[in-house]
Amino acid sequence: MSTIDLEGKIPNNVDLSADKRLRRALEQWQPAFLDWWRTMGPERFQADDVYLRTAVSVDADGWAHFGMVKMPDYRWGIFLTDREDNRTIGFGDHFGKPVWQDVPGEHRNALRRLIVTQGDTEPASVEQQRRLGATCPSLYDLRNLFQVNVEEGRHLWAMVYLLHTYFGRDGREEAEALLQRRSGDPDKPRILQAFNEPMQDWLSFLMFTTFTDRDGKYQLLALAESAFDPLARTCRFMLTEEAHHMFVGQTGVARIIQRTAELVRAGKDPEREGALSFALLQRYINYWYSVSLDLFGAEVSTNGAGYFGSGLKGRPKEGRYADHLVLDGATLVEQMENGLLVQREVAPRLAVNLEVRNAYAADCQNALDKWNKLVEDLGVVFRLPSDRFHRAVGTFAGHPFDPNGQLIGADELNRRTADWLPSAADRAYVQSLMTRPVTGPGQFASWIAPPARGIDGKPVDFTYVRFNQA
Ligand SMILES: [Fe+2]
Ligand SMILES: [Fe+2]
Numbered sequence: 001m002s003t004i005d006l007e008g009k010i011p012n013n014v015d016l017s018a019d020k021r022l023r024r025a026l027e028q029w030q031p032a033f034l035d036w037w038r039t040m041g042p043e044r045f046q047a048d049d050v051y052l053r054t055a056v057s058v059d060a061d062g063w064a065h066f067g068m069v070k071m072p073d074y075r076w077g078i079f080l081t082d083r084e085d086n087r088t089i090g091f092g093d094h095f096g097k098p099v100w101q102d103v104p105g106e107h108r109n110a111l112r113r114l115i116v117t118q119g120d121t122e123p124a125s126v127e128q129q130r131r132l133g134a135t136c137p138s139l140y141d142l143r144n145l146f147q148v149n150v151e152e153g154r155h156l157w158a159m160v161y162l163l164h165t166y167f168g169r170d171g172r173e174e175a176e177a178l179l180q181r182r183s184g185d186p187d188k189p190r191i192l193q194a195f196n197e198p199m200q201d202w203l204s205f206l207m208f209t210t211f212t213d214r215d216g217k218y219q220l221l222a223l224a225e226s227a228f229d230p231l232a233r234t235c236r237f238m239l240t241e242e243a244h245h246m247f248v249g250q251t252g253v254a255r256i257i258q259r260t261a262e263l264v265r266a267g268k269d270p271e272r273e274g275a276l277s278f279a280l281l282q283r284y285i286n287y288w289y290s291v292s293l294d295l296f297g298a299e300v301s302t303n304g305a306g307y308f309g310s311g312l313k314g315r316p317k318e319g320r321y322a323d324h325l326v327l328d329g330a331t332l333v334e335q336m337e338n339g340l341l342v343q344r345e346v347a348p349r350l351a352v353n354l355e356v357r358n359a360y361a362a363d364c365q366n367a368l369d370k371w372n373k374l375v376e377d378l379g380v381v382f383r384l385p386s387d388r389f390h391r392a393v394g395t396f397a398g399h400p401f402d403p404n405g406q407l408i409g410a411d412e413l414n415r416r417t418a419d420w421l422p423s424a425a426d427r428a429y430v431q432s433l434m435t436r437p438v439t440g441p442g443q444f445a446s447w448i449a450p451p452a453r454g455i456d457g458k459p460v461d462f463t464y465v466r467f468n469q470a
Helices: 020-040 105-128 139-166 168-180 202-223 229-265 278-294 302-310 348-374 410-420 424-433
Strands: 049-054 065-070 331-337 340-346
Touching: 020 105, 020 139, 020 168, 049 139, 105 139, 105 168, 105 202, 105 229, 105 302, 139 168, 139 202, 139 229, 202 229, 202 278, 202 348, 229 278, 229 348, 278 348, 278 410, 278 424, 302 348, 331 348, 340 348
Parallel strands: none
Antiparallel strands: 049 065, 331 340
């Protein structure tokens, strides 16, 4: 077992006290992080007490330690899962050899890019969500938002630890740049486009945590297989926290559906009661699922194949596959050629990205199945759109497909877009419901049902956020 240091400036289980240089470097980065948090983290609420979960160790009971905390005092720490003896590389060209405890020179640039790209999404999402507190639907939800935010902050710490420890001067520069880029800033934007759009409303936030955080889960699962052992162990621990983010999204949307269903069963029009119609929710699903698919990259990907071959990035739960070399045979993939949909055989490693994305799609379908159970009696069925619909990345990008995956004319797509994707009117309606915060203990906005239970055994009407400032 690793020893845990909670007394130092930076809580950690990586024995920071034994490495003075590293410790000093990270202690120098810490004030810059806190500055970033104060200026780009949640707007207002920084002096308030929030009932937060803090990781204090990686074992089953240590990683979920609850208490009232002011967000800037949150103990962001560095935690890796314990090192496995004799772990070997689970896939690719180096299959079966011992994993790397250091970065091999030939993979240095690619690994740094993977870590920086992953790391950049963490502060980016905090920046995107920074104004949501002002329109929270309840104290319970406000607390959940802040829990997600502080943990994304911790994930940034996890990536910065790797950069500082294994990438020398370049790594330190990248760690600084992670605090300098800003979501939506035209001069220094965040790396991935999806992380440059501001999060306008709570429905988008709950869809984001359902669909986009789940992309994050699949990226982390793939990196958790990495031959670079410190990266694998970092991602394994991040996954335990990430699960909560998807819980926030999935149960949040479920509670919206539940509220709408109650109104429909009572013979009322949801939109006249300040709730969200099933049709509008389907349009938000179509949007958030399709933009999240884009994060997986192209269906046929030489980058993906390269990462897999060199052992940098595997497939989620690689151990479940029989073949870890993925060299034999061919994989059939759909491609657009001259505006037509065709089937092409490609070398199977080129389709590794697609395979990961398909696992993600099945996981999303599970979430929808749970939502659909809530409205079975009403004959409502939410559906994931086809992976050809509304794509900006990959072979289908820019081609007019409907949500069923039928190729249609560009005119028809234009005419029907408002049926399939959130329209300006939808967004305006959603925002009209979310103009002020609902902060009375046990009170909930008109568009969302209370949760079945509270956090950490506390009642639903518990004061999850205590305001200390006017
Ligand atoms: Fe994260
Ligand atoms: Fe997350």
